[in-house]
Amino acid sequence: MMDENGILFILSGPSGVGKGTVRKELFKRADDLAYSISMTTRERRAGEKDGVDYFYKTNEEFEQLIADNQLLEYAQFVNNYYGTPRKYVEDTLAAGKDVFLEIEVQGAMQVKENFPEGVFIFLFPPSLEELKTRITSRGTESQNAVLKRLKEARGEIEMMDAYDYVVVNDDVDHAVRKVQSIIQSEHCRRERIAKQYKRLLEDDEL
């Protein structure tokens, strides 16, 4: 109805909580949502496309973008940089499309600093017991590594206060529906749209 900007939604939460599963199911149902494409310095693999799977950059290019504050967040893994390019997000929002970013808690906190107008959703485990089961059942980690990850998860949950919404992932369908409600209702928030509606009043003559 009106030329409205898109909104950046950030889904985060402790590792093991099921962020990826919720995000995948959400994208099956929502066709008007753009997934935030990451930027990386790792080599392009066969079949991957620039601007689809990742934006591929050299080390020098990436470090220049960091220096220019052109990344909403970034991190290094195994000597490669990964990050969220500000320009792609801002251009997509300006075109009126929502952007959805699924990310670890540390990355979300960086985004919060660089893009506070985003809507931050914290995915919460049904219980810590359940989170423990999920992390343990991956079976790829030693007892010590599991304990370390659980301790981290506890710390990450403490960071909930920086978020706008908390969605419990007791069931993927429930969680996805709640995220969809958050997306729809955020578009109805008065702060976002009052100006446009008032403009309508001025244009309209009684």
Place this chain on the structure above:
Amino acid sequence: MMDENGILFILSGPSGVGKGTVRKELFKRADDLAYSISMTTRERRAGEKDGVDYFYKTNEEFEQLIADNQLLEYAQFVNNYYGTPRKYVEDTLAAGKDVFLEIEVQGAMQVKENFPEGVFIFLFPPSLEELKTRITSRGTESQNAVLKRLKEARGEIEMMDAYDYVVVNDDVDHAVRKVQSIIQSEHCRRERIAKQYKRLLEDDEL
């Protein structure tokens, strides 16, 4: 999952915008919502039940409740008082059930003052032209009365800033879905539920 209080939702907007239609359709779909029952001094009609259609009070009782700040809002029509009893709303919320109140803009502003923790939804006409058509097509009012109501509607729209959400009533189904999203997402707001989730952390041992 947790013992959570209900939320008071207030649907308001200019006269002629279709508040009643949206409210009725919402109640057809939502079975976990309590309709806010009004209190009145008008006489009980045949078939009406106390505590179902209205809470019936004498003039003296009603005025005592006003004096005791026991009404979230009230007004006088044709020598009778009508109002929203605070106790019914608070008891229902404490029992974990949401309460839904559909009301004129003036009444909503009184509720805002007496119960700022409510969630205020402003129903917006698709256009002023459309509102004009709706008011005129009722056919019960003189040209002058229609103009007066339109001028009032314009003033009421200016009060949008006191609301949390704006929902455009371009289509009843759309509007109801948006209101349902607002209800669901408000239950996910971190300010409301973070305490409960953190309590869960304390109870849970790793």
